[in-house]
Amino acid sequence: MTYEANTPEEYIEQLPEDRKQAVQKIRAVIKKNLPKGFEEGINYKMLGFYVPHSKFPEGYHCDPKLPLPFINLASQKNSVNLYHMGIYAKKELLDWFVKEYTKYCKYKLDMGKSCIRFKKMDDIPFDLIGELASKMTVNEWINTYNSAIKK
Numbered sequence: 599m600t601y602e603a604n605t606p607e608e609y610i611e612q613l614p615e616d617r618k619q620a621v622q623k624i625r626a627v628i629k630k631n632l633p634k635g636f637e638e639g640i641n642y643k644m645l646g647f648y649v650p651h652s653k654f655p656e657g658y659h660c661d662p663k664l665p666l667p668f669i670n671l672a673s674q675k676n677s678v679n680l681y682h683m684g685i686y687a688k689k690e691l692l693d694w695f696v697k698e699y700t701k702y703c704k705y706k707l708d709m710g711k712s713c714i715r716f717k718k719m720d721d722i723p724f725d726l727i728g729e730l731a732s733k734m735t736v737n738e739w740i741n742t743y744n745s746a747i748k749k
Contacts, residue, residue: 601673606638606645617673620719621645624671624680624727631728635736636668644672644681647731654740659747668739669731677708677715680727684734686712687742695730702726 603609610621625645629638637650641664649666651657658664670681685692695714699707702723708715716722734742 600643602643603640605640609640609645613673616719617678620678620716620722621671621673623724624678624722627724627728628669628671628731631731632669633732633735637665641665641667641670644670646670649736649740653736666740666743668734674715677717678719678722680714680716681712682714682730683712684739684742685714685730687746688734691730691733694733695726698726698729699723 601609601612603612606625610618610625613621628647632647635649635653636647638645638647640646641648646667647669648664649668651665654666656662656666658666667681668683670679672679672681685695696707696709702725703721705718705721708717
């Protein structure tokens with residue numbers, strides 16, 4: 599599902615009613631816990647938290663006009679998806695998240711390389727998402743990203 603929005607508020611306004619509350623709560627938890635320096639906006643037609651060009655002028659290697667993505671949040675057809683690039687790039691963070699997930703949720707983890715899918719809105723681990731959002735600073739993300747790209 600794709601939403602045409604210029605702001606996070608416009609994005610959320612377009613969501614089906616059963617998804618709005620979950621997305622708003624995930625967004626609030628990320629904003630509360632994300633280290634300083636990341637910015638929020640619409641990125642890839644989703645809610646995005648990214649490193650602005652003012653901190654990383656090179657931008658994203660796939661399209662340097664775009665800021666360096668870090669976390670995206672989207673309502674898809676069958677789930678609310680959280681995309682966390684740090685999990686994709688840093689195995690220790692992925693291992694930590696997978697281990698912790700079982701402490702917070704009764705359902706099996708549904709995950710791709712950087713995508714965590716939540717199909718049951720009443721089983722979203724908001725506290726775990728907050729902790730995950732806090733685990734990497736802007737500078738750590740830039741260094742991790744550069745290390746992976748410049749191999």
